[in-house]
Amino acid sequence: MQLWTTTVASARAAQRQAQEIEAAGWHGMFVVDSQNLSGDPYVSLALAASATKRLGLGTGVTNSITRHAAATATAITSVHRLSNGRAVLGIGRGDSALAHLGRAPARLKQFERYLRQLQAYLRGDAVGFEEIDIPTEWAPPMSELHLHDAPPSSRIGWIAEGLANGETKVPVEVAASGPKVIALSALQAERVMFTLGADLERLQWGIELARKTRRAAGLDPDAIAFGAYINMGCHSDVARARALVRGGLTTFARFSVMHGKANGPVSASDRDVLETLRSNYDMKQHTRADSRQASTLTDDFIDRFAVVGPPDKCIERLKSLARLGLDKVAISGGTRGASAEDAAVNRQLVAKHVLPAMAA
Numbered sequence: 182m183q184l185w186t187t188t189v190a191s192a193r194a195a196q197r198q199a200q201e202i203e204a205a206g207w208h209g210m211f212v213v214d215s216q217n218l219s220g221d222p223y224v225s226l227a228l229a230a231s232a233t234k235r236l237g238l239g240t241g242v243t244n245s246i247t248r249h250a251a252a253t254a255t256a257i258t259s260v261h262r263l264s265n266g267r268a269v270l271g272i273g274r275g276d277s278a279l280a281h282l283g284r285a286p287a288r289l290k291q292f293e294r295y296l297r298q299l300q301a302y303l304r305g306d307a308v309g310f311e312e313i314d315i316p317t318e319w320a321p322p323m324s325e326l327h328l329h330d331a332p333p334s335s336r337i338g339w340i341a342e343g344l345a346n347g348e349t350k351v352p353v354e355v356a357a358s359g360p361k362v363i364a365l366s367a368l369q370a371e372r373v374m375f376t377l378g379a380d381l382e383r384l385q386w387g388i389e390l391a392r393k394t395r396r397a398a399g400l401d402p403d404a405i406a407f408g409a410y411i412n413m414g415c416h417s418d419v420a421r422a423r424a425l426v427r428g429g430l431t432t433f434a435r436f437s438v439m440h441g442k443a444n445g446p447v448s449a450s451d452r453d454v455l456e457t458l459r460s461n462y463d464m465k466q467h468t469r470a471d472s473r474q475a476s477t478l479t480d481d482f483i484d485r486f487a488v489v490g491p492p493d494k495c496i497e498r499l500k501s502l503a504r505l506g507l508d509k510v511a512i513s514g515g516t517r518g519a520s521a522e523d524a525a526v527n528r529q530l531v532a533k534h535v536l537p538a539m540a541a
């Protein structure tokens with residue numbers, strides 16, 4: 182199972198961070214795409230690519246609103262080419278990137294349409310002009326220019342040429358928690374990345390739903406990969422381990438109840454925690470361990486939805502995810518507002534014990 186870590190997008194720190202992450206033994210590095218909170222992810226990924234040799238590189242995650250599908254395809258394929266095929270495109274319906282524009286996550290119809298267009302561009306295929314989601318009030322049809330000749334459709338020629346010459350296509354991984362997004366991801370992506378926490382029952386539910394959807398569509402249920410975004414705090418003191426993940430866990434847990442109803446298998450007590458989290462979420466304190474929402478998570482909830490504790494416990498939890506059928510896990514560790522000292526201990530323990538054990 183591949184172990185990736187997540188970090189913010191920072192042009193100044195990207196090269197150093199990527200080198201440290203690669204040296205520690207991680208398989209890959211995701212950077213967030215949230216324009217009001219961090220730098221440009223593709224600049225960071227390009228710099229990381231130039232400073233590393235084997236590290237996987239991806240967005241964790243971008244969204245379907247703030248960039249046109251053609252721009253997203255061009256940006257991530259540029260990173261893919263620069264890194265000699267190490268890039269992946271992680272995408273979701275949007276959270277903080279849209280919240281800071283005064284918007285909620287993308288509607289399902291728009292998200293699915295975007296994924297289809299994105300995959301077409303990444304395959305070097307054409308997208309019809311009638312499919313382009315640019316209002317004519319913003320830019321009128323090209324026909325008004327009365328050109329002698331013009332492209333008949335939207336296609337990224339240099340991507341098509343690269344694929345014809347042996348380059349690989351950038352894989353698309355969709356972050357999914359609700360049943361509708363899991364289902365459409367199973368049809369449109371190379372990998373479904375669940376945001377259901379580290380609870381085995383919930384992850385099994387997601388995997389079975391994705392496979393059922395593919396079978397119903399006449400597709401091979403085994404021809405898609407599964408992964409998950411999880412929060413992990415590695416520390417001999419479990420209370421400190423919990424404190425490390427509280428802030429980040431609020432973000433991922435909220436996805437399962439964002440629209441009012443908890444997704445997937447969930448106990449009555451966990452449902453109560455999720456509903457309390459939703460009603461107390463302060464986007465101005467997004468991901469912070471000392472936020473209002475972080476205080477709503479109980480110890481029992483954290484122990485089920487995150488991976489916390491000493492190295493041996495973290496290793497066993499991760500191996501249980503691999504046995505379930507996940508081939509990739511994106512791990513978020515210490516978050517803003519948590520103890521810097523404990524975060525340093527977490528990094529050391531993961532590098533010394535967890536990563537080698539999982540690679541064995």
